[in-house]
Amino acid sequence: MADALADRVSAIAAEAGALAMARFGGDVKRWEKAPGHPVCEVDLAVDALLRDRLSVLLPDAGWLSEETVDSRERLGGRRVWVVDPIDGTRDYLRGRPGWAVSIALVEDGQPVIAVLDAPARGEHWRAVVGEGAFRGTERLHASDRNELAGARVPADALAKADRDFVTVAKPNSIALRMAMVAAGEADLIATLRWGHEWDIAAAVLIAREGGAAVSDALGQPLSFNTPRAEAFGVLATAPAIYAAAVARLAERAKAAIGRDLR
DSSP: OHHHHHHHHHHHHHHHHHHHHHHTTSOOOEEEEETTEEEEHHHHHHHHHHHHHHHHHOTTOEEEETTSOOOGGGGGSSEEEEEEEEETHHHHHHTOSOOEEEEEEEETTEEEEEEEEEGGGTEEEEEETTSOEEETTEEOOOOOOOOSTTOEEEOSSOOGGGTTSEEEOOOSOHHHHHHHHHTTSOSEEEEEEEEEHHHHHHHHHHHHHTTOEEEOTTSOOOOOSOSSOEEEEEEEEOGGGHHHHHHHHHHHHHHHHHHHHO
């Protein structure tokens, strides 16, 4: 049954991706929800399409999306759709391909179906819990790197303490950066700030099913459909370097969360 439902979610994601792609590179209305947080009319159109289609699939499931006003009603059910209509809006608005439609079905706090549709890259990513992760027909496998030094990181620049890493191309979409770890095209991605569940829910399952190690920035398990709908950072790595990555980031993560809580 999960596979049949995932097939339908994949089709809906592809439909949403096509809607976004039809306006990609064109003149679209845009504004900022808050300083540094752009949104455009296509985000809202894709959000509306997704809510319409996904709500028909599972009428009992709650809804959590970047572009919909949150309702605490979602906390009362076992299942919730966690959606980012366009993850990587900055790249979308700049005419760059590093964006994706992100859909996760969360059940009892954990993603069980995940889809990323990235039409500007010609990519469709999918995972079902316990069944592996795929990009198209390609089964994904995290890398077998066993040393932290030399790890490939999707980043524009590296902190001084991390200059033993190697930068690789960085899509604006954090979900796509995590998917790169699942595919063995990057070895590590980390953020050290509070972030929204919709940014990472689908990618967390894809990374897990690809064999990557995944947690929050402090090395703690991630859960979803929480009251705040936020997590303190995300860490996804090749499995053999995870413990070393947690150790390297520990002091920075503690300092960052301390600043955020003041």
